[in-house]
Amino acid sequence: MTVFTEETRARAREIIARYPADRSRSALLPLLHLVQSEEGYVSPAGVEFCAEVLGLNKAQVGAVATFYTMYKRKPTGDYLVSVCTNTMCNVLGGQEVYDTLAEHLGVGHDETTEDGKITLEHAECLAACDYGPVMTVNYDFFDGVDPQTALGVVEELRAGGRPMPTRGARLCSLKEMSVQLAGFADEREGAVADGGPGEPTLRGLRLAEQHGISVSGFDPNTPIRSKAEADKAAEQAKAAQAAGAAANPPAADRKPAGDGAVAQQRTLKEAEAQK
Numbered sequence: 001m002t003v004f005t006e007e008t009r010a011r012a013r014e015i016i017a018r019y020p021a022d023r024s025r026s027a028l029l030p031l032l033h034l035v036q037s038e039e040g041y042v043s044p045a046g047v048e049f050c051a052e053v054l055g056l057n058k059a060q061v062g063a064v065a066t067f068y069t070m071y072k073r074k075p076t077g078d079y080l081v082s083v084c085t086n087t088m089c090n091v092l093g094g095q096e097v098y099d100t101l102a103e104h105l106g107v108g109h110d111e112t113t114e115d116g117k118i119t120l121e122h123a124e125c126l127a128a129c130d131y132g133p134v135m136t137v138n139y140d141f142f143d144g145v146d147p148q149t150a151l152g153v154v155e156e157l158r159a160g161g162r163p164m165p166t167r168g169a170r171l172c173s174l175k176e177m178s179v180q181l182a183g184f185a186d187e188r189e190g191a192v193a194d195g196g197p198g199e200p201t202l203r204g205l206r207l208a209e210q211h212g213i214s215v216s217g218f219d220p221n222t223p224i225r226s227k228a229e230a231d232k233a234a235e236q237a238k239a240a241q242a243a244g245a246a247a248n249p250p251a252a253d254r255k256p257a258g259d260g261a262v263a264q265q266r267t268l269k270e271a272e273a274q275k
């Protein structure tokens with residue numbers, strides 16, 4: 001039976017602390033990703049771990065873990081390749097992409113290659129119909145694929161490379177992705193800054209701009225900060241707030257200017273006059 005590391009236990013405590021004490025069971029979803037980040041899937045030991053730290057029983061945890069397809073119930077490859085075979089992608093060639101990969105890799109749906117590198121699955125709509133046919137590798141998108149480009153991606157993965165997704169973050173292993181899904185930032189330099197949104201995604205924004213429609217306060221160029229940058233900005237904001245409070249103490253804390261007694265009398269008189 002897996003013994004979860006102290007680092008995982010510390011992370012579990014951090015996740016649970018993000019939720020109100022009387023609703024700690026809400027931490028179950030990120031906790032399942034957390035155990036998946038250590039074992040590569042949600043094992044019986046992972047279910048037991050979640051139940052133990054949340055004070056639930058294993059049936060309650062199992063009911064959630066088996067509901068969502070992102071929680072894997074058996075050992076999964078380093079790279080989860082999901083090919084959309086839903087309606088839009090299908091008419092654009094998604095099924096052909098899936099069939100080509102299945103034949104080339106010698107695996108079917110939810111099966112893993114013998115070298116343990118790739119798990120193939122056919123996926124329902126991946127919410128990127130405007131880029132179809134699409135496939136994802138550990139949830140990062142490869143848009144507009146055809147059988148040949150899809151084969152190129154999996155071959156590069158098997159050779160130890162990490163091909164660049166069409167958009168979104170840089171590729172990582174399924175275990176590394178599970179850490180992020182558990183709510184911990186990817187600290188690799190540029191990990192969340194690669195690849196801007198594609199034109200089909202921006203079409204609505206372009207039309208809004210064209211017709212003078214805007215949402216107040218919306219800035220499409222708002223940078224996405226890493227955890228380190230966000231922590232630093234929060235510290236700077238706190239320091240600035242403390243400096244401001246020191247420079248402008250509340251009126252009650254201020255010493256009367258000049259002759260204290262005279263100034264205090266004046267303040268009292270002004271208050272009387274305002275009644």
Ligand code: FES
Pocket residue numbers: 084085086087088089090124125126127128129130132134
């Ligand atoms: S049908 Fe494939 S992304 Fe929607």
